Amino acid sequence: MEQEYDPNAYDRPSVAVDCVAIGIVDGQPAVLLIRRDQPPFAGHWALPGGFVAIDESLEAAAVRVLRKKARIGAMPVEQVHSFGTVDRDPRMRIIAIAYRALLSPVRIAALRLTVDQCLARIGSDGRLYRDGQPIALAFDHGAIVAHTLARLRSTIDDAAFALVPERFTLRELQQVHEAVLDQSLNKPAFRRRMLERGGLRGTGDFEGGRAFRPAELYVQRPKD
Amino acid sequence: MEQEYDPNAYDRPSVAVDCVAIGIVDGQPAVLLIRRDQPPFAGHWALPGGFVAIDESLEAAAVRVLRKKARIGAMPVEQVHSFGTVDRDPRMRIIAIAYRALLSPVRIAALRLTVDQCLARIGSDGRLYRDGQPIALAFDHGAIVAHTLARLRSTIDDAAFALVPERFTLRELQQVHEAVLDQSLNKPAFRRRMLERGGLRGTGDFEGGRAFRPAELYVQRPKD
DNA sequence: TTACATATATCCAAGACGAACATATGTAAA
């Protein structure tokens, strides 16, 4: 920060947050998008975003955007990266700070998507698909999603718990890992690693209604 | 980003970059600080920072700040995190985007520090010391340094090459790892890991002038 | 010539991991 400089004397960039709300849909990672109805990029899909108010923290802005634009209730968000290329928005200079939110199955089921909203599947190629058709994102939002997914992969051991039901089997946990990492994992090794990791607690209850041996249900153990 | 909203109609936060220039001094990590001469925090040490111009990318702003405020020539910088607490600056709302720069020994030797600049040692406790005396940082700059050092630790395998001379011995490389991680490392295991990592190339030359067996000098192998 | 500190190379044990296999247990089909 400087002293000899009055920021009010010069044009200033605007600051916005863009929210990358990720969940697992049909065994694959998906991201919540909103269709734009105004230029630029009218008709394109975009991340829900909004400007940061003068008296509002960055996190609070991200939570507000999720509530207002996607009717997603209060939930933890995590900052991913800031994107500040001069021409990333053709209208004016906007610096976007990307925030990640992880949607549990309950949150996904509670979504009431309008025709201008969708959960777009994130393909193995990094592109986004809606009903199997590739879609183009507005602005640099494709890069923002890619960056967010890469970050999610590097922290999946912790993040996966936010993407499974409150009570989950080791199979479900592994499937979430595999969906995010986009690769299959060795089952015994995965079980060993998770159980020795210390973040799990068995409930003694078992899943039911499946045509095979029921698996024990686990919950995330609160960190000491 | 929104459509129904005119950001010019409302007060907007200012955007600044704060630079965390880290190097190894006397075998310990140190960060470049500048002493403030104006309130708030007059007399306190602070990170070099500056406002982002309307037609300037975030990275360019960080590079400019390093050049103008620390006479550090063009060098790669890496974004760390954005800090946006509403009251982090008592004067006005400023969102700070932290950038990290890694100072090689040559860069450190080329520094011509004024009395209002210093290279503060980062202690094991995370606090900063100048001439052995703990110093207080302005604003939330202490948290910014701590966050940056944590990030550096998680990427030290790549980052260490920017903190050693162009030609370096494996001992020097290990000492940089140990300084940043603040823990001693097993020597044979470190050598194995580095040599099998593929990022090194032996020069066939050896260091001299030491009262022990000379070690081979290595250079970082350009990634294919 | 010898002492010494470090470089470099091996060796071994412990732990992490992948893969294969064996047994257990529910539903559903025969």
Next chain:
DNA sequence: TTTACATATGTTCGTCTTGGATATATGTAA
């Protein structure tokens, strides 16, 4: 009622990585 089946759960084994100890090599300096 019995059998097939898919998965859960647990075990074993070989491989790879890593930490630690050890042995030899090689320069400066006493």
